[in-house]
Amino acid sequence: MNIAxxxxxxxxxxxxxxxxxxxxxxxxxxxxxxxLRRNPALGNEERFCVMLLRAAxxxxxxxxxxxxxxxxxxxxxxxFIMNALKKIDDLYASCHIFDYRWMQDKYGxx
Amino acid sequence: MAFFEILGNRVIRxxxxxxxxxxxxxxxxxRIFQRKxxxxxxxxxxxxxxxxxxxxxxxxxxxxxxxxxxxxxxIVFTLLKELGLTQFIGHVLMGLIVTELSPFLTVLLITLxxxxxxxxxxxxxxxxxxxxxxxxxxxxxxxxxxMPRIINGIISIVLLSSLFSIVLLASGILFSRVIFGMNxxxxxxxxxxxxDFSDIVISLCKCAVYGFFITLIPIRFGxxxxxxLTSIPVVVSQGMVNVFGAILMIEVLSLITxxx
Numbered sequence: 001m002n003i004a005x006x007x008x009x010x011x012x013x014x015x016x017x018x019x020x021x022x023x024x025x026x027x028x029x030x031x032x033x034x035x036l037r038r039n040p041a042l043g044n045e046e047r048f049c050v051m052l053l054r055a056a057x058x059x060x061x062x063x064x065x066x067x068x069x070x071x072x073x074x075x076x077x078x079x080f081i082m083n084a085l086k087k088i089d090d091l092y093a094s095c096h097i098f099d100y101r102w103m104q105d106k107y108g109x110x
Numbered sequence: 111m112a113f114f115e116i117l118g119n120r121v122i123r124x125x126x127x128x129x130x131x132x133x134x135x136x137x138x139x140x141r142i143f144q145r146k147x148x149x150x151x152x153x154x155x156x157x158x159x160x161x162x163x164x165x166x167x168x169x170x171x172x173x174x175x176x177x178x179x180x181x182x183x184x185i186v187f188t189l190l191k192e193l194g195l196t197q198f199i200g201h202v203l204m205g206l207i208v209t210e211l212s213p214f215l216t217v218l219l220i221t222l223x224x225x226x227x228x229x230x231x232x233x234x235x236x237x238x239x240x241x242x243x244x245x246x247x248x249x250x251x252x253x254x255x256x257m258p259r260i261i262n263g264i265i266s267i268v269l270l271s272s273l274f275s276i277v278l279l280a281s282g283i284l285f286s287r288v289i290f291g292m293n294x295x296x297x298x299x300x301x302x303x304x305x306d307f308s309d310i311v312i313s314l315c316k317c318a319v320y321g322f323f324i325t326l327i328p329i330r331f332g333x334x335x336x337x338x339l340t341s342i343p344v345v346v347s348q349g350m351v352n353v354f355g356a357i358l359m360i361e362v363l364s365l366i367t368x369x370x
Binding site for chain 1: 152
């Protein structure tokens with residue numbers, strides 16, 4: 001429910017409304033069931049999606065992902081990351097991914 | 111010479127720490143009156159904190175206040191009877207037990223339970239870099255983490271101390287009947303005649319000051335933790351020692367205020 005906190009704090013959004021919004025956003029990834037879990041109980045992909053959503057909760061969000069393959073090490077390519085970004089593309093203004101040059105292959109044609 | 115250098119350094123460090131705490135207290139105190147402090151997120155934390163500090167502790171607190179309060183009232187009443195000072199029951203009850211003992215015991219209980227928890231929580235948050243994450247999201251640490259805990263401290267100590275006083279006065283009814291054969295009307299008259307409004311105001315103010323500092327000091331020390339896990343026990347023990355120092359200082363200051 002850290003996702004809801006951003007809206008509650010910056011926009012003074014009521015608790016229920018903020019939680020509903022966070023839950024709806026998590027449902028986009030099919031992760032509604034993890035809404036009440038704490039960070040250590042999350043898998044790598046789940047944690048990545050939560051962090052992404054949390055970043056997207058800020059108004060006119062500019063998302064910067066630093067070395068995403070460190071967060072989800074077992075991914076073979078950027079498919080999962082791009083798919084996740086596409087699912088919430090209406091929530092952020094722009095997104096930049098930073099990684100080392102030797103990771104270029106994992107990003108395919110990007 | 112080395113001895114004086116070490117002593118001087120310690121005194122300077124202690125004084126600058128004290129000045130830092132006072133400056134931080136003033137900053138936090140001003141925020142209490144700012145409307146933007148009370149965001150939806152802060153209010154949620156405040157409600158949770160009040161639940162953890164005041165509601166969860168109620169069964170234990172009632173048990174301690176009934177047991178300890180009755181014991182204390184019993185001893186004091188027996189002593190007063192033996193010394194032939196029955197006419198001072200009211201003054202002893204209001205002046206010593208209600209205005210001095212209740213806030214002191216309440217603050218000790220809450221310090222042992224909640225201040226230690228707050229100190230550790232803050233230190234763990236600092237070590238886990240949760241504080242850093244909040245700062246990244248432009249969430250003001252004072253508004254979101256500090257203020258709910260401090261306001262909770264003030265509310266909880268005032269309410270729990272009042273509850274402690276009520277329990278003490280109620281057990282006084284029983285003991286005045288058993289020891290002095292006094293009926294409830296006489297007892298109530300004695301207590302009401304000895305009640306000084308200024309004493310109650312000082313007592314409530316003291317509770318509020320206690321509540322403010324027994325939450326502020328652990329937060330301040332908790333936030334001093336470094337990124338090392340080993341810094342947690344260090345800042346917790348420092349914080350708790352300073353809290354007990356602050357309690358004694360407030361107690362002495364309130365006694366001086368009463369004397370003036």
